[in-house]
Amino acid sequence: MVTSVGAPTVGAALRILSFMAAQQGPVAAATLARSLGLPRSSVYRLLGELAEQGFVLRFPEARRYGLGIAAFELSSGYVRQEPVTRLGRPVLAALVDRVGESAHLAVLVGGEVVYLVEERAPRRPALVTDVGVRLPSQLTASGRALLAALPREQVRALFPDAASLVARGVEVSPRELRAVLVATRARGYAEEDGEVTPGFASVAVAVTDRAGWPVTSLAVTFEAAAVTPQRRVELAGAVRRQAQELRRRLFGA
Structure with a gap:
């Protein structure tokens, strides 16, 4: 792409693709130009080139543009290369070295978490x-931690009633879950104490993408009786710092 002053650049093209990926549907070129602060002529020129390469689709009747199959292929390649696991493993290892407690990386799948790395x-x-x-x-x-980063409507869709929250002999009401998630957002990290394994507690922080959607979470688990409340806060701070490092590795500054 041309990179002279005032002309379309690779950076501008990537900004367009990133903006389009965050929308619910196709957008108008004028919206792109206004939202990104780009000249409309440059936006049209970039959209034309991106369309030629398959990264953008034009919807002529609606006068709008959406992501093309090439963008989907990029995302599929991203998934195949397992970046969360590959980039998360050394970050998790550094966390364990720092705090001296076991740690794990997990993702949300429906109403469950699946552990990727321990x-x-x-x-x-x-x-x-x-x-x-x-x-x-x-x-x-x-x-x-992951649920607290989701929109409230999404949490309600996952757990519409009390019956959907019964697990491992523990019954949690929707109101109790909302209270837990509100406290998690306010505190900046999630915690549990003995609800998974008696005698053990955990603190966790979610890693979100550029749109704020939770991608994965880092957590540390420890023997509850051996850790003071102040030490728990320190552990949560260490987890938060490593979560920020993983986010930087995944999505840049």
Whole structure:
């Protein structure tokens, strides 16, 4: 692409694609120009080139543009390369080295969390959060961190009634879950104490994408009786810093 002053640039094209990816549907060129602060002529020129390469589709009747199949192929390649696991593993290992407690990386799948990576600290007992294990999201710190980052409407869709929240012999009402998630947002991290494994507690922080959607969560699990309240806050701070590092690795500054 041309990169002289005032002409379309690769950066502008990427800004257009990123903006389109965050929308609910196709957008008008005028909306792109206004929202991104780009000359309308440059936007049309870039859209034409992106359409030729398959990254953008033009809807002539609606006078709007949407993402094309090439953009989908990029996202499929992203998934195949397992970036969350590959980039998350060293970040998780650094967290374990720093705090001396076991840690794990998890994602939200429906109403459950699935654990992708576990790093066990030396001389710490084995946990139930092994790779591939699924647990009810409402009971785990990892799940609560991810749920707290979702729109409230999405949480209601996942758990529409009390029956959908019964898991592992624990019954949580929708009102109780809302209170937990409100507290999680206010505190900046999620926690659970003995709800997954008696005697163990966890703190977790979600990693969100550029649109604010939760992608994964980092968590540390420890013996509850051996950790003071102040130490829990310190652990949560360490998890938050590593979550920010993983977000930087995944999505840039």
